Amino acid sequence: MGLLKVILCDIIEAQVVNVGVIGCGHWGPNHIRIFSTLADSRVTWATDLSSERLEFIKTTYPQLSVSADYKDVLKDSRVHAIVIATSAATHYEIVKDCLESEKDVLCEKPLTCRVEESEELVDLAERKKKILMVGHTFLFNTGIQKLKDYVRDGTLGKVYYVYSRRVNLGPIRNDVNVIWDLASHDISIFHYLFGTLPIEVSAKGESFLQDGLEDVAFISLTYPDSVLANAHVSWLDPRKVREITIVGDKKMVIWDDLNPEDTIRLYERGVAQEPYYKDFGEFQLIPKEGDVTIPKLLLSEPLRNQDKHFIECVKRRVRPLSDGVFGSQVVQVLEAAQKSLRNNGEMVKIK
Ligand SMILES: NC(=O)c1ccc[n+]([C@@H]2O[C@H](COP(=O)([O-])OP(=O)(O)OC[C@H]3O[C@@H](n4cnc5c(N)ncnc54)[C@H](O)[C@@H]3O)[C@@H](O)[C@H]2O)c1
Incomplete structure (x- = not known):
């Protein structure tokens, strides 16, 4: 039993988390840069409504799959975790879709623009046993x-x-x-x-x-x-x-x-x-x-510390410092x- 636990821990340790980034405006590319350079994560998808932004991403990261429709990323079962860096008013719908598609989520601040929506997302993450973290960078x-x-x-x-x-x-x-x-x-x-x-x-x-x-x-x-x-x-x-x-x-x-x-x-x-x-x-x-x-x-770099923490929480299945409850209270x-x-x-x- 002890040996099995050690082996499982080693597997978790070795696992590389595939990340999809939704929203590649001003802030999203910072996440792409960081998740592409952390030892235990790689970015596989980037999506944005703007074709210009996707072209920019494709020039810098030619290996990424890109799409204007974030639901394409959610269909890819190889993607474990999603980072959402779209405007605040879109967070609720996108986070909900991601959690319902069994993805762990790091959503930029603020989690949503209404507390009822945030609380609903916290409940959903709880039910789905998914990590929900909010990008409150200053905690890092x-x-x-x-x-x-x-x-x-x-x-x-x-x-x-x-x-x-x-x-x-x-x-x-x-x-x-x-x-x-x-x-x-x-x-x-x-x-x-x-x-x-x-x-x-x-x-x-x-x-x-x-x-x-x-x-x-x-x-x-x-x-x-x-x-x-x-x-x-x-x-x-x-x-x-x-x-x-x-x-x-x-x-x-x-x-x-x-x-x-x-x-x-x-x-x-x-x-x-x-x-x-x-x-x-x-x-x-x-x-x-x-x-x-x-x-x-x-x-x-606080954003690097934050993104690293997210990957650790995804791998170890532990509650992030700025989890959904924290984000909802903000x-x-x-x-x-x-x-x-x-x-x-x-x-x-x-x-
Ligand atoms: N933690 C920080 O210090 C920090 C700093 C800056 C921004 N942010 C947060 O990051 C988020 C994004 O901010 P920004 O400055 O990059 O905004 P932005 O307007 O520059 O970029 C948002 C991007 O999201 C895209 N988008 C919108 N809806 C989409 C959808 N449905 N699917 C795919 N793409 C979509 C837009 O086309 C745009 O390119 C905001 O929540 C903001 O508060 C956090």
Whole structure:
């Protein structure tokens, strides 16, 4: 029995996972590049509605089969896993078709644009015993993993608040607004850091460039233990910023994704009560200066880490870090933020 188990493990280890990629626009080719170079995966199919995109893929990867109809890939029993990098509104139908065709799925974020749809996909994956992972890339970013360590191991102390800024001039999408496009990253990061849904969300935003599609939004969230969070996302900003600041009662930290030299800066700064005072008139809160630590981070491409994790989950049949449930909960928060946005920032409770 033991020997059989060892042999089975060796077979799993040796197996190469055949991957089909649906959607070869801006982002899909990154998946093709990575899955083509990982040791235990190979890309066999690429599909896109656009013949231009397929021509581009065929020029770079002549060995791939290509089609404008993704259902051609689903008919190929040699394909084990599908990566979906199409626009968000198409995810639900495509993921459903893939799972029903007995394929494991890595779907780009956001999983869907409605929480009922996401939950249905989670149930379907469960019933079919298929892997459903959502491409929340920042969970595989070593800087964000360091923030998670600091929150989890108490380095920061009690977290008071967190805020993120994810702004740039473009790229401007015309399928979803900035909340579904950019804030899906920040909401996934907050979800990863705190391991829980927020209690309530409120969002304000404006459509300056395209009617009905907000290009800037400010989202405020309250997490359990009175942790405040805010995400500022925009396609209409003079400078590219990818930053998160977390303030705790022991330490504070800034993550700056665009600063490879010191992506993380941990500040031993805080505010202390003056220990000796005679009466209330003398009571003081003293800002305390301290060291700034810049931890060494392993340089690695987050998308490669994510795709590698997907292949490991496919081979070992284990639940991904950003599984369907995680992706569905992110959609739940995005949907609440969207509702608040449409109602001029009203507070929306998360169930
Ligand atoms: N994780 C990240 O950091 C990250 C970064 C960029 C984009 N994304 C996500 O990737 C997805 C795609 O984004 P993009 O920027 O590449 O968009 P895009 O518009 O550039 O590309 C989407 C492609 O999908 C194709 N497509 C649409 N419907 C299809 C169908 N039914 N069958 C086959 N092809 C179809 C389109 O023709 C297009 O070429 C989105 O969900 C986006 O949120 C994630």
